[in-house]
Amino acid sequence: MKRRILSAAAVAFVSMMLNAQQIKFEEYKLPNGMHVILHQDNTAPVVTTGVMYHVGAKDEDPGRSGFAHFFEHLLFEGTANIKRGDWFKVVSSNGGTNNANTSNDRTYYYETFPSNNEQLGLWMEAERLRSGVINQIGVDTQREVVKEEKRLRMDNQPYGNIMTALQTNLFSKHPYRWTTIGSMEDLNAAKLEEFQNFYKKYYVPNNAVLVVAGDINPEQTKKWIQEYYGSIPKGTVYPKNYAKEDPITTQKEVTVTDKNIQLPAYVFAYRTPGAKERDAYILNMVSAYLSAGKSSVLYKKLVDEEKKALQVQAFSQGLEDYGIFGFFAIPMGATSKEVLQKDIDAEIKKMQTSMISEEDYQKLQNQFENNFVNSNSSIQGIAHSLVHNYMLMGDTNLINKEIDIYRGITRQDIMNAAKKYLSPNQRVVLNYVPEAK
Incomplete structure (x- = not known):
């Protein structure tokens, strides 16, 4: 009972902060x-x-x-x-x-x-x-x-x-x-x-x-x-007609060497929608659920409990025209790429076939509310948010309402995004390995 009261108080405090920070x-x-x-x-x-x-x-x-x-x-x-x-x-x-x-x-x-x-x-x-x-x-x-x-x-x-x-x-x-x-x-x-x-x-x-x-x-x-x-002359703004990418329909695998590493790294990456799209926000939550913090799904499983990975991370990078969603993993000991890939794919499959728990969903919401507050905690941060939101997102007032987009994302949305964008045939597998001596 005591825990519930504290939780409600915390939620009320965060809500008050958000309302006060318009x-x-x-x-x-x-x-x-x-x-x-x-x-x-x-x-x-x-x-x-x-x-x-x-x-x-x-x-x-x-x-x-x-x-x-x-x-x-x-x-x-x-x-x-x-x-x-x-x-x-x-x-x-x-x-x-x-x-x-x-x-x-x-x-x-x-x-x-x-x-x-x-x-x-x-x-x-x-x-x-x-x-x-x-x-x-x-x-x-x-x-x-x-x-x-x-x-x-x-x-x-x-x-x-x-x-x-x-x-x-x-x-x-x-x-x-x-x-x-x-x-x-x-x-x-x-x-x-x-x-x-x-x-x-x-x-x-x-x-x-x-x-x-x-x-x-x-x-x-x-x-x-x-x-x-005011007196600086106006110039010509040229249209940004960039070539469109064809959808990835077959898994592509490439190997690249690096003379500066001793341990290989593996990246499993997907091309996703640009940062303005609602699905890009959902994929940010997918990424956070999988690897934000030591209690996240992939870290807890592959690093903490099973000791299969020295490092594992999901990332969602929102660009203006496209996005990049990926998994980065460095194996522990003799763990093979196939083992890491199988375990990561298993966690993706879980997200595609069942909704995350209500407890995990609320944890995500709290993380994003905290991020939202912190991003506007300094004058430099506010200046950057304002200019970024106008130029690349098309809405300056996202500085006040972006959190509402995250609040509107449901557990079903998260499952649907995992299904839509994280299929094996839509990815590039990068084997980033030590250069042969």
Whole structure:
């Protein structure tokens, strides 16, 4: 009885938190097509200014992979009014931090400053958009930086190229078939003019979203935005007509070697719907049920109890056009791939033929409510959620209502998704094994 009372109290507390954390925002468009999102929160004297561009690895030409990620580095080189090498000095000397990241679908740059330097953050991002310097010294310098990053994060890292191997085999037509860091051969072969053309093509205001979140005065912020961004000329936004993939109807198996590993890893991957689709949310819950935490089904069975796997994980990666659902496993001792595959398939079969328990379902709901609250617990997190939801999900207000999608998912939905997307004939099996000595 006592346990039930505590549980009810916990549910009431979470519900109260969710109702209290409604994120208010305002959005509008500048005449040049740039979308603007403002969020005012005066509880702490900080502000994040960020610009997300609708250009990612999938927008690169074949033979020129890595361009979008390259610009994540290149556009810190300098602008018409920020000297080469001064970007980070300006930010740090004014009490700020900055960063950028690239995905298959977009590139995002942001600064977080004390709120008395909001104007500086807005000006710097406008500089990056209006007059980024793309010259040979910058390209040569950042090419070496990216090479070193690739060596550290991928080429010399155990299992570092496993996603490259997976995407190459899961996609054959769509440009998701290469990863964001791309190929060094492609970057080495590119001419300065190609980098300059990429900047002119994609770094235009109507291909970008500006977000300002934190301790702001909205009316003053709007004046600064108009001053710094309003006169930047509108560009051409090109249609994103990517090749469609044919359905996978027969299991495909490939083997890739890695000189940096001693133990093999096995990936069983499926091509799934893009992140906007309701089924993508359901598959996120399928993934969490199978391997989120030490009490999850696969971890408990294969790692904890039967000691068959050193590591096992289900993952659901939602991209804009497609998704990737997969299982990653490293065997323990002499456990074979066939044994791991059989056990994983057995758990999938259970999900396809019977609904998960009410207790497990409630546990999932609690996990996703907690994730939802935590994702918006900082100004940087709120800024990213707002701009991501507008650009890639088509609904800025998902920052407030995305949890309702998860709440609406039933145990029957989970079973149906497992049936629809996780059949053996719909997958790619990747054997990622040590290179022969």
